Amino acid sequence: MSDLAPTLETIRTAPKVLLHDHLDGGLRPRTVAELAEATGYRELPTTDVAELERWFQAAANSGSLESYLETFAHTCGVMQTEQALVRVAAEAAEDLAEDGVVYAEVRYAPELFVERGLSLEAVVEAVQEGFAEGTRRAAERGRRIHMATLLCAMRQHARALEIAELAVRYRDVGVAGFDIAGPEAGFPPTRNLDAFEYIRTSNAHFTIHAGEAFGLASIWEAIQHCGAERLGHGVRITDDIKTDERGEVHLGRLAGYVRDRRTPLEICPSSNVQTGAAPSIAEHPLGLLARLRFRVTVNTDNRLMSGCTLSSEFAELVDAFGYGWADIQWFTINAMKSAFLDFDRRLDLINNVIKPGYAKLPN
Template sequence: MTPTELEAHIAELPKVLLHDHLDGGLRPQTVIELAADAGHELPTQDSAALADWFEDAADSGSLVRYLETFDHTIAVMQTADALRRVAREAVLDLAADGVVYAEQRWAPEQHLTRGLSLQETVDAVQAGIVEGTALAAEQGRTIRVGQLVTAMRHADRWQEIAELAVANRDNGVVGFDIAGAEDGFPPSRHPEIWRYLAENDFPTTIHAGEAAGVESIREAVHLGQADRLGHGARIVEDIAFDAEAGTATFGRLAHWVRDHQVTLELCPCSNLQTGVAETIRDHPITRLKELDFAVTLNTDNRLMSRTSMTNEMTRLVHEAGWTIDDLADVTITAAWSAFVHHDERRALVDDVILPGYQKIEGAQL
């Protein structure tokens, strides 16, 4: 199958998305309408111009500047109705993109300014997910979505948020995360939280290896006992490449991450904006995949990066020479890394992903 032929089929391929922020995927028109209700001032009232503004503001090469764009989206997500709507629309947009399994991460502590309790925010998001799943089914699309409850690194509510996540494990929450400014706010800020999560057999992913490097990853996998790394791209800093000899020499941490198949939640388009890489061709995702790391493909923030899973896949095919086998590999790895039980992962791979890929003429998996 040629790249051109493959690109024509990418939209219909089943996709698995592990790293997608709820507050980074709003529809521009939804932001405008919710901002009017909240009395929040936006840079523009035109949906197309607002989409341009988010992309341009995020496209600064700085993670700190990138995170500032969330001031607007979080501001309009402060009521139960707003949270429910955003979650519902996220599910519908992902399903329309061919996503069959997704985990939506978000920080409940950022949605309390208009009187909601932490539990009420989780309930509202879950209601939206349920509504969106049902509406997608009516449209002939099957999707399953779980919540990843996130604590903000710079705040000191990690224990409270972890307890919230564990308390809602039967209410749609599938895992725990920490996010926000990575450099200067390591997992060791609150070491007791990781013991609590482990004692409760609760899945964990930690943002690491995006704005900070190897030491951030080391704490995430050893102290935080992370099942997955949010991004993790900078693990390449622990690998010495000899282009002339065509060899790669691993440091001890790189060996550990690969040997234990710690899942990397890589987000190419977003990483171009935050300065992890300059081009899709140069992004570490291809090299790490070739070295047999547990690589997955993700969107991160669909609004800020103006992206989708179809776009991420298409750019890798067009700009980095990926094949249908490459796309299948990262999709299957993502399915096996999902925060659901083993039999559910197997069913996702055997009953949904493989049949979906095998429908594509010329695919030999």
């Protein structure tokens, strides 16, 4: 690569868009330790901040989605008060803005934060207060970010319709859409058809975690039965793409449909490696999917567990695939086009923030 190739430091200065980031997967290690002390949570493996950071990343490097999800017991455990939720949300907005993210959709499952008596409404309002505070603090440092919220229902529980109704109720105060999350195997998206139907008939937006730990059936159900606008991860769509002995690539019916419809894929490279959805960054399906011009977006998933930022994810891809600024801009505009934000504001960010930002960078 040339001397003008993007580096981690220069990527941080570029405007970026993030569509798939979990609030309870992005805490600062120090915040986890301090909130545990403040809230009386006694289950942390260690209270030493440096050791705690290492523990989260090591525990997440299991190669199993189920084991990866176990780390969330601790982050959710310290996020059971309004004060804790406000702090975590504010710091998320600050950290993303500091990394050069100009638009972020951050998701979480309200039902995971009611163990100490908070109502679902109180959870949502605390997070929105935190995002507003973090956005204000970032602006004071010259960093502009638009924060949007996605409310998740846990697919192994039975509260999807309730959470979908909550998302619609709060859509005019920052909640941009709905999602289902949690273990895919054994919990197909069609279990929540009533929630997706409610979201659709309310003219609201939703994405579905699909095609990460489970294969094509999960993606097919999410799109054809549930009507998903985007796919959370979706990397297993490559199971429907074959390369013959001459090196020619052939798309199956589902893969062709996803590409033709421009269905956005919320791909999270480091997280996919940790959960076993990809063997390594260099062998990640993102390389093939981007080459075939699927609507690929690059995301963090869980910044604490993966020890990553959006800038570091792009830097890994630059190293693995030789991407330049034009590629990073393409991924970024893909994400902005796919955001659950009204058309006028999407266009404004593309034309007045993203494109001018990249025009200043070396090509």
